[in-house]
Amino acid sequence: MRLYVVQGFSSDSPELTEKGVQMEREEYLQVYRHSLAHILAKAVIEIFGKDKVQYAIGPQIENGLYYDFVLPRTLTTDDFKMIEDKMHEIIKRREPWTRKEVSRQEALELFQGQKFKTELIQDLPEDETITIYYTGDDYVDLCRGPHVDNSQELMNAAFEIRSVSGAYWRGDEKRDQLQRIYVYAFPDKAQLKEFKKFLKEAAERDHKKIGPQQELFMFDETAPGMPYWLPRGWKLFNALLDFWRGIHEKHGYQEISGPVLSNSRLWQTSGHWGHYKQNMFIIPGVKEDESDYYACKPMNCPNAILVYQNRLRSYRDLPFRINQVDVIHRKEKSGELNGLFRVQMFRQDDAHILVSEEQIADEIKDIMEIATEIYGTFGLTYRAELSTRPDDYMGDINVWNKAEAELKDILNDVYGEGNYEVNEGDGAFYGPKIDLKMKDALGREWQMGTIQLDFQLPLNFHMKYAAQDGSVKQPVMIHRAIFGSMERFIGILIENYKGAFPFWLSPYQVGVVPIRTEHNEYAEKVVSALREASVRTEVDYDDKNMNEKIKTFKTFRDPYIVVVGDKEAAEGTVSITVRGQKQQLHGVPLEKLVEMCRTMNREHSKELIASVE
Template identity: 45%
Template sequence: MCGSSHDAFLRLMNEQTQNKPAQTEFDLDTIRHSCAHLMAQAVKDLFPETQVTIGPVIEDGFYYDFYRETPFVPEDLKKIEKRMKEIAKKGLDIQRQEMPRDEAVKFFKDLGEDFKVEIIESIDQGDAISAYTQGDFTDLCRGPHVDNTKRLKAFKLLSTSAAYWRGDERNPVLQRIYGTAWRTKDELKEYLDRLEEAKRRDHRKLGKELDLFSMSEDVGPGLILWHPKGSRIRYIVEEFWRQEHYKNGYELVYTPHTAKSDLWQTSGHFDFYKENMFAPMDVENKEYILKPMNCPFHIQIYKSHLRSYRDLPLRWAELGTVYRYERSGVMHGLLRVRGFTQDDAHLFCARNQIEAEIERVLGFVLYILRSFGFDQYKVFLSTRPDKSVGSDDDWTTATDALQKALDKSGLDYEEDPGEGVFYGPKIDIKIKDSLGRFWQVSTIQVDFNLPHRFEMSYVAEDGKHHQPIMIHRALMGSIERFFGCLIEHYAGAFPLWLAPVQVILLPITDNQNAYAEEVAAKLEEKGIRVEKDLRNEKIGFKIREAQLAKTPYMLVLGDKEVQSGQVAVRKRRSQDTHTLSLDDFLKQLKHEIDTKAIDVL
């Protein structure tokens, strides 16, 4: 901002500079928000034609969106970061001022900051218009900020991307710069080290290296091709899921991938979710739509018979593939796709059964997550929003049931007031991975809306028709997203029970190939997933290849092993080899598989 404009701004504004005592400690959000302004100032210094829009704090950092003709490139980020450090070292005081709305509009309009003008005009009448000034740069902001730029000592710009103004693809395309900021340089270094480790574990990178899955432009973005090894893991996950559902009193169902648009109009999806649904297709002069949800199908199964209170609760689960129109800018590997399989279930019960069912579901969720090695969570209880359906009694009964189940579980949880869905309260569970990141996976939602929309009923003990309560429930969220999480959690080195290949046989020379075939047959007979490397290569090369493939166990076979009828066992992360009988090795494998032993890299 030029000096004369800045002086005019200060004259226009009420002088309300905060004269608080200097602080020595600031929370991370304040530091990061101040760094977003520092970055905006550096951008305006280096690229004066750029317009600034918004710069919020996000998890572990911040970003700022800019409007300019030319996208930022990595070299630009280096220049911007260098300029940020120069400004920080100047020790510029950061001051807060307030001004009348009309004067604020005129000031930013004179600067050519059209987006700031739009923001001001969207602020409710009567709310204060505040801005923060550092040196010759002033930005519209509610704050708070640090008191001086010298407080900003540990920051790093990370990446750029495109974004739409206000998230609407009909609006101008902006250039977003992401950064991170911490209190100390040591904290910054620790975070950057974690980022490097996260890059090493990136499921897209490991998916290609380990030949697990791929995507093809010929097929279409956001649609996953599962390769044999990835499919093997998926099969293991799904079979475990199915077996445990039968053990826990569920029945499995299958439903179509598409349905007439009338079904989605009845459910409300067509009205409230249309922008995330694929366009209708014409079939014999009827509109059909790829399903974005499984719920209406399970309701149709329910309605295929007259139900009695004696039938309840009904627990129906489905690994149902759904299709959602995600915009190209938000898709990300397995984590955000257009076609995915939900580990979905819907429970239909009477009001007096809600508490017991929620408690049962929550225990099931925790069992499944712990089986895959996740035992640390963030849990949220989301309560009634301002706009909702259902009676006060329904909401109280459902919310109390969720809360009591959480209390009995011993889990720490946070209440998230007003963040339930319009049709009922919910529990959301985020799992913590080996890098300390949290992933949203499990959800338990109570629904009063769909039973009403579809006129569901059951005959109660009084002989009258009553409306059942519907519970939506997902344990893993989606198979694709959960698989991406597993890859990164284990860095592709899956625990033995999940590994696509559990044991690889490595003969030292061709002389041991026959013995390798014999050992392989015995392992396969016991259900062990085996590969044989019979190539005419040096044993060191074979071991290295097996380690790169992250195979849990290598059996090195030489003349000594052939003569003794034993195997030389080497684990993927060990340099040591120890000799066992094949029976003892099988006992070791069985114990590790049965206990689902976890081996996190």
């Protein structure tokens, strides 16, 4: 792996020296981008004048950096080139970077008149080592570092201002409003060009664009972050849900549904009231105290627990597997909402399983089989991460050790030893967990499924079962989701498939186009045959140009567009345009079309049948 030398070190990394430290590429990128943030700030100050600029913070971020300013005027896209040119000019000066440690008083004097820097200095602990970095002789910034040794190391830098947006100082909308300049930054032009190519492809796949275009979903300001599923989108949603249900029925799950609103007493017992209240939608009751409050559920687990406790349970009931796709609500900040990816109302594909300690290994192995089957159907790859006992864990350490050992054995068996990551100390306080991370068509990784062992909620709710030896024992709860949330997963699928869904998942699978109105009668026969076979079919009987009808169905990315005219009506056949194929299939018997569709629905095919044998 290529190594880089970087000047400077941070105050909390004494093992680094002024002579430099070798860093791997990813670490270097952070240093490189952070150094460019200082170049950006220096450029803005030189353009507008030191006395007219208040500069705040400028961290490196994924794929680039940003810096926050208060400026004498609002920036526009016309300013981008001017700022970029000034940055290149500064880099070409080959100025040295100098690190200094200063006292608190020296720092305050140095940044006199800079309100944001002054506030940061005043907020530092009394014993904090304060470091500053000079770029040349005329620009200084409050920073821990490290940075490049000389701006000449940035000579090949490839960067481009991405945008300017508003931001509040320290994220507080009551504080100063700043202008945030975002910059893409890579070590060379080739990498920047490749990244911009990726961005273009990602923009074309954007589910927030494709969803409304294909009439799948919408949002309204009266319910922020709460999607409306339109008729086409709801068909897709239910196709996905039917697929999910079919798999779980094979594995012995029973589906339940529970209240969306529950009294605060339930959430106090579960612990959500104390740990998650700020993310819950709460409705005050008649009484003024919180015991009469109600809350929209942010999670389904208490529902599952109450169903388990509906009657006495014995070892014969275990594993007790229930799944649930109820609506849940989680309060989010408006700036964090993002299409279907981050919403306030969604349906999580929850499952909760109650098992004895002896059944943990077999049950989780079964869950992994379900995950493999579901993800494999979409052609999506995924990897697993095991998160182990945190410092603030609850429960018996021996049970933890046993659970972690069993999870490792399962992952070793499924993936092979060493083919998964272990995040030490990153488990939930109530039990270790396995997270499933999935890659899409653009190579982006998403946190999707999770499998969590829980020893705490069964304790909080006094859950019991009669063991085979006559004793009363406490079950272990497994929280489990494969999609994570239906909405988010559909958003990912929209972008993964670019709106061209597999046949079995498409909102409408066949669009029927009679060439003229006299062909409507035969078109009705085609539609009837397809719908009797549970094929989602739409048809345009209007008296308008055939190509106009075809264009509409192509916009919706229907997998098959079936055209019928005199020849087809006489022969009992259809002509088919297969999505993504230039050549039409002519003279296909109607019964053959029906069988093709049945096959793809039954097998959940990833590819369309594009030829007739």
